[in-house]
Amino acid sequence: MSVAAKTGAGLVQITVPDLPGGAAEAVLERWHVGPGDQVTPEDVVAEVTVGRIRIEIEAGHSGLVEHLLAQAKGAVIAPGAPIAVIAARGEPDARREMSPLRAAAAPCPDLAEPPRPFRSPAAGAAPPPEPDETARVSMRDALRGALVAEMRADDSVLVLGENAAEQGGAYKVLQGLADMFGPRRVVDTPRLLQGVAGLAIGAAFAGLRPVVELRSFSLALQMIEQIVHSAAKTHYVTAGALHCPVVFRGPTGLAARSGAQHSQDVAALFARIPGLSVVQPSDAGDAGGLLRAAIRAPGPVIFLEHELLYGSDAPAPAQDAPLPRIGAARLLREGKDVTIAAIGLGVRHALDAAHALEADGISAEVIDLRSLRPLDSASVIQSVRKTGRCVTVEEGNPVGSIGDHLAGILMREAFDWLDAPVISCTNADVPMPYAANLEQLAQVGVTDVIAAARAVAYR
Amino acid sequence: MPSDTAADAPVTTEELTGFLRDMLLIRRFEEKAGQLYGMGLIGGFCHLYIGQEAVVTGLSAAARPLDRSITSYRSHGHLLACGVPPAAIMAELTGRASGLSGGKGGSMHMAAPERGFFGGHAIVGAQVPIGAGLAFADRYAGEDRVSFVYYGDGAAQQGQIAETYALAQMWNLPMVFVIENNRTASPGSPKQVELTALAAAHGIASEVVDGMDVLAVRQAGRRAAQRCRAGRGPALLEMRTHRYRGHSLADPAGQHSRDDTRRIRAERDPVEHVRRRLRDRGTGEDTLKRIDDAVREEIAEAARLARDAPEPRDDSLFDHLAMVQE
Structure with a gap:
């Protein structure tokens, strides 16, 4: 994979390509080249990883490597971010002009700026907070x-x-x-x-x-x-x-x-x-x-x-914030028509669904279960007493799911408050397939949650 | 492994008497457990150690007070050897509240970490990587301790044991692998390979020991422990021993032929071996009988307590489960 973006003065940037699965970032593993190295378009200049997937980044252009923008192994980089600058072959003057020491005088101010998309987790530092924004x-x-x-x-x-x-x-x-x-x-x-x-x-x-x-x-x-x-x-x-x-x-x-x-x-x-x-x-x-x-x-x-x-x-939570208690769920959004109890990435789906449902006049309460054992069923029961309806969201397979377990508890302990059967949103009952379309079909998503919430609300 | 003067130190009559008493305690305990099992007072699994007494007795004598040990489901002998009162073990076998695990563990699940004994583990071989973890913790904390990790010839060919050899060698863990080779790995086990060769492939020094001779066991144990304490890494002892009874009382598979056992019992019995040595030193029959009588009495009392003790309270069902902080 390679993306080379044309800049001024015969310089090109090597940028991070689109990442598998639409991932928002990759981690720099190693450089294969350094400043002054001659590269051809198909040369691998760097390796990055997205999770377990290792991706080689090619130069995409012939020329001399000017300088590397992301130096540190472990630097986190986003798709489209420049990671190196190369001087197109036969333009040595431009190369000198762009040497790091003279970057401030360079004709390409965008390159001279600090490489914003990078941050080094090794330094343990989050990006400096913007004004008017909490850390x-x-x-x-x-x-x-x-x-x-x-x-x-x-x-x-x-x-x-x-x-x-x-x-x-x-x-x-x-x-x-x-x-x-x-x-x-x-x-x-x-x-x-x-x-x-x-x-x-x-x-x-x-x-x-x-x-x-x-x-x-x-x-x-x-x-x-x-x-x-x-x-x-x-x-x-x-x-x-x-x-x-x-x-x-x-x-x-x-x-x-x-x-x-x-x-x-x-x-x-x-x-x-x-x-x-x-x-x-x-x-x-x-x-x-x-x-x-x-x-x-x-x-x-x-x-x-x-x-x-x-x-x-x-x-970021306050330094002195008390530690959460394992076994306590978290109320993330209040609502009155349906309770959505979710786990992990399912919480994202639940919040997105709640937002979409609001437009339809359905007010969803979202609970992040966050501990599956012990399971805070009491908090869910308390919520269902208010809403009368419950949808659960998790990525596991349906048989023996947390959602069905919770549904059983609600049936036994909150039967009189339930106005509809509980719906458990889970992945499909198959091993995860590889093909992109099948994978999409197999995984629970926000549309499943919206549909389930409408169903239990009879809307 | 080279021998040394400490390891080859001569045995005193007092030590021999102690060995006799310790091995008889295990022998009589197991005989009584077999009886109670037959009477229906002990349920489920009950793996007896009869015939193998010299192994744990000799190695306990080689160990220092703060050393650790861990074994499989065949754990009664190890519990007795580290000093757990027989009544607490027997009451566990009968599933009573006064049992070492409050009646919740049974024959295979007892531990006395305050005495250096870390269980009693029911899944074949599982205790071996756990034992490496004990040694890892000691190395981490800079403690001068050795962990004795017991398993059988059946487990010795498992993948997780090979993994543990690799980890122990890589991290130079102060542990002694102890194979109690009673040559009765459950039927269907692969043809027995040379067990020490499996460890040698990982660079672990080993020794084959007459596991029916408590003195040979103690000496080998001292050599292995010394090696660990000198920072020279793990060692393995293959104890050639002989179990007189079946795999468990519920499952007599893997028993040696009756003739075999009778012959070995007559020629190589570990308890008789020590008795003979004491007789050779002039210990009288009266003294020997007194030792046996005292042990029999202690075991009879343990059995009585284990029969009479109440079962665990119903409300103990959920004890020892709330593992997260309130």
Whole structure:
């Protein structure tokens, strides 16, 4: 892939191409060239990643590399953003004119400006706040901040994961942690998943608080025996003699075009297991607090992060904001006609649907469940007593879904307040297909939620 | 592995007497558990350790007080060896409130971390990576401890054990892998390979030990632990032992032939082995009998308590489950 944008004076910018799945950003992995290198159009100049997908960026033009705009490995870059400047072949003067030292005098002011689309997560800094705008934080930075805070506060907290130290882990959440805490506390593990899972659980039995990062929660299915038997059940069957304060965290849910074994939601699978807590933040503002609460929890926590939300941002919570309680849902929008209880990316769909329904005169209340075990059914019941109707939204498959579980609870405990059957919006009951159109058909989306809300409101 | 003077230190009569008592405690406990099982007082799974007593007894003698251990579902001997009162174990087997796990664990789920014992794990092989985690925590905290991680010859060919060899070697974990090879891996297991070779492929030093001889076990255990304490990484001991009873009381599969067991019991029984040594040193029959009588009495009392104790309260059903902070 390559995009070369023509600029003045024989200079061209190499820009980030459109990303798979319409992703909003990619992470710079490495440069193959440096200033002064001669390139031809098909030369690969850089590699970036979007999630697990590695993309090579080609020069798209012949010439000399002038300078690189995004230097730092791990820099986050958006589609269309320039990443390097090359001087078209045979125009050496222009190259000199554009040298970084003289950038201020360059004839292309847009190139001379600081490369705005870049920010370096390694520096741990969110982009400087605009005037009249509250500070915002990305999901990635919020999660990293939570890990840093808990690791600073407690030496028994450590991180284990594939490429945790070397490459900053999955979606670069761990970027910079190895520099701050060293290899003792940021541990690179091989992909020996049963072994690593058992080892982390044993370390927790012995008093540590390990946070295990998974490249994808699909890999947790190779760990599931240890998670279900050793992490979840041992505290109970030893009458509390052994404690297992371990967190398994990492990406889950729809991963665009990744296929059935890497694009799936495992929330309901783990939520069935007594002894586990299962948490999924739906936005960047809530993610850090939830992760800190998970690390402090006395037992094992499955902490699910949505593949598509790492780059999303939200107003940063106040430094002294109290940590959320695991097991408490969050009311995101008040309404009176229908309750929409949602999880993870489903919360986005719920909020978008609520907005659309408003135009039709349907007032939707949106609840972010955020903890699937314990499940805050009391908050949903309370809401349904007001609205009389409920729709649930999650990305898992329908059989044994959180939504159907909640529907059962509402039928038993809020029957007299229900004016319509509960509708659970889930993905289709198929393994996630690859083809773009089938993938679209298989996944729950905002139109499903709108249709369900209209149906329960008989509108 | 090279031997050394500490490991080859001669055994005192007092130590031998202690070994006899410790092994008899396991033997008599398991015999009683078998009886109670037959009477219907113990349900479900109940895996007896009879015949293998020298392994855990010898290694416990090689360990230091703060060292850790972990094993499979065949855990009664390990619990007794680390000093858990027999009554608490027996009451767990009968599913009573006074059981070590409050009646919620049963034969396979008991732990005494304050005594360095981390369970009692019911899924074959699962305890091995967990055991590596114990050693990992000690290395992380800079503690001078060794973790003894027990498993059987059936588990020894599992993938997760190979993964654990790799992790232990990579991180130089202070752990001793202990294969209790009673040569009775459940039927259908692959033809037995050389188990030490599987560890050697990962660079782990190993030793094959006569697991029916408590002194040989103790000496090998000291050598392996010394290796760990010297920072030279994990070690593996393959204990050649012999289980007299079936896999579990509910599942006698994997039992040796009666003739085989009778012959080994006559020639190599670990308890008899120590008795013989004591006799050779002039310990009288009266003394030997007194030891056995005291053990029998202790076990009979444990069984009585385990029969008479109340079942767990109904409202304990949801205890030890609220794992998130309120």
